[in-house]
Amino acid sequence: MPALVLLGAQWGDEGKGKATDLLGGSVDYVVRYQGGNNAGHTVVVGDQKYALHLLPSGILSPGCVPVIGNGVVVDPAVLLSELSGLEERGVDTSKLLISGNAHLITPYHTTMDKVTERFLGKRRIGTTGRGIGPTYADKINRVGIRVQDLFDESILTQKVEAALDQKNQILAKLYNRRAIAVEQVVEELLGYADALRGYVCDTTLLLNDALDQDKVVLFEGGQGTLLDVDHGTYPFVTSSNPTAGGACTGAGVGPTRIDRVIGILKAYTTRVGAGPFPTELFDEDGEKLRTIGGERGVTTGRDRRCGWFDAVIARYATRVNGLTDFFLTKLDVLTGWESIPVCVAYEIDGRRVTELPYNQTDFHHAKPVYEMLPGWSEDISGAKEFSDLPKNAQAYVKALEEMSGAPVSAIGVGPGRDETIQINSFL
Numbered sequence: 001m002p003a004l005v006l007l008g009a010q011w012g013d014e015g016k017g018k019a020t021d022l023l024g025g026s027v028d029y030v031v032r033y034q035g036g037n038n039a040g041h042t043v044v045v046g047d048q049k050y051a052l053h054l055l056p057s058g059i060l061s062p063g064c065v066p067v068i069g070n071g072v073v074v075d076p077a078v079l080l081s082e083l084s085g086l087e088e089r090g091v092d093t094s095k096l097l098i099s100g101n102a103h104l105i106t107p108y109h110t111t112m113d114k115v116t117e118r119f120l121g122k123r124r125i126g127t128t129g130r131g132i133g134p135t136y137a138d139k140i141n142r143v144g145i146r147v148q149d150l151f152d153e154s155i156l157t158q159k160v161e162a163a164l165d166q167k168n169q170i171l172a173k174l175y176n177r178r179a180i181a182v183e184q185v186v187e188e189l190l191g192y193a194d195a196l197r198g199y200v201c202d203t204t205l206l207l208n209d210a211l212d213q214d215k216v217v218l219f220e221g222g223q224g225t226l227l228d229v230d231h232g233t234y235p236f237v238t239s240s241n242p243t244a245g246g247a248c249t250g251a252g253v254g255p256t257r258i259d260r261v262i263g264i265l266k267a268y269t270t271r272v273g274a275g276p277f278p279t280e281l282f283d284e285d286g287e288k289l290r291t292i293g294g295e296r297g298v299t300t301g302r303d304r305r306c307g308w309f310d311a312v313i314a315r316y317a318t319r320v321n322g323l324t325d326f327f328l329t330k331l332d333v334l335t336g337w338e339s340i341p342v343c344v345a346y347e348i349d350g351r352r353v354t355e356l357p358y359n360q361t362d363f364h365h366a367k368p369v370y371e372m373l374p375g376w377s378e379d380i381s382g383a384k385e386f387s388d389l390p391k392n393a394q395a396y397v398k399a400l401e402e403m404s405g406a407p408v409s410a411i412g413v414g415p416g417r418d419e420t421i422q423i424n425s426f427l
């Protein structure tokens, strides 16, 4: 039975939450494998809207077990408040499982995130300020604190001491900030231990056993391909691997177990934070996409930068993730344009380039080469079948599919669960 990875094919906010929720009723486990509460995944069920940050979107589907894998960075305060927020709304959160190997975001990580951004000045990344980068840095530096450390006070104290020894020097001497007391951090962290204990287990063993028993496991990515620390627009990226390989390391399953990799692809492009974005619009078309598409960050409330669809990026996402399918979202937002530009290549210092340049400077110089596709004016939000779409909308989807290198298996025509055209089944 299948293991599926569902991930962002662009710079995040493609509609991963909606797509995961749509599949939630047919899968046994939904697993977050990287990132943390920098993510903001919106799920609309009937007249209810949920914004999930750390919890897998499968938590909203009764019968589905939500799992936070070892590759995720967990802010325990955020996790507990997200859980209680959902419980107040009548969502059963008792099935949640958390890897004991996941790293913890502590107050000093959020502090470091904010001060380093301030220090970078104009060169800042525009992070979400949630402590993501500093937590992954500590993990790689081997001075991180893991969920399992919450249950051993002596080890926890030693580890916080080791981490703060170094950080307090940096905070005081480089950033002119007050040192953070070890006891204060330990006490705060220990305060979360009892509430979290019941959720913690060996999620790697659990997921491999589940796959052995033919259960269906969905790995839900945070962020997107171009925000990947290895394959994205470095240094304007997040500090984890949202790409498909990240599902293996971030959940402890081998690549041979993954059957399908679904790229969530917006029918246009958005980006939050700094960094290159060749098709970005600074005119009224960009404003129109932002307004009609509701392009405002779920996590930080920042306006999203908006631009036309970029086929070079979509093709790159197919390549680095081995995509088997696309879920094309927000096609309804494009209703009302007479013609719609689609970026088919870049012009870089006089050369036409059709693959994403691996050289950072080249990418910063990339100018989009557009092909104009005819638009449509009919409301498509009620479309249930591909044939319900106006001819020009059908042609737009087919053109994107051709350029992007994988079949479009579903199309989003609105935020709701049922506002979806399913072309090929994912299961």
Ligand code: GDP
Residues within 6 Å of the ligand: 008, 012, 013, 014, 015, 016, 017, 018, 039, 040, 041, 042, 043, 044, 293, 294, 298, 328, 329, 330, 331, 332, 333, 411, 412, 413, 414, 415
């Ligand atoms: P995620 O981070 O990838 O889960 O995406 P976000 O939730 O941050 O942003 C996607 C936004 O688009 C949310 O407000 C969704 O409710 C909304 N959305 C998702 N799919 C569609 C769609 O097909 N059409 C429209 N109009 N909105 C959609």
Ligand code: IMO
Residues within 6 Å of the ligand: 008, 011, 012, 013, 014, 038, 039, 040, 041, 125, 126, 127, 128, 129, 130, 131, 132, 133, 221, 222, 223, 224, 227, 236, 237, 238, 239, 271, 272, 273, 274
């Ligand atoms: P979802 O899962 C869009 C961006 C930030 C910043 C960069 C690094 O909702 O698609 P970080 O706080 O991760 O160190 O910030 O990454 N970013 C996102 N952009 N969607 C997200 O998540 C994002 N998570 C981080 O804006 O540019």
Ligand code: MG
Residues within 6 Å of the ligand: 012, 013, 014, 039, 040, 041, 042, 298
């Ligand atoms: Mg989002």
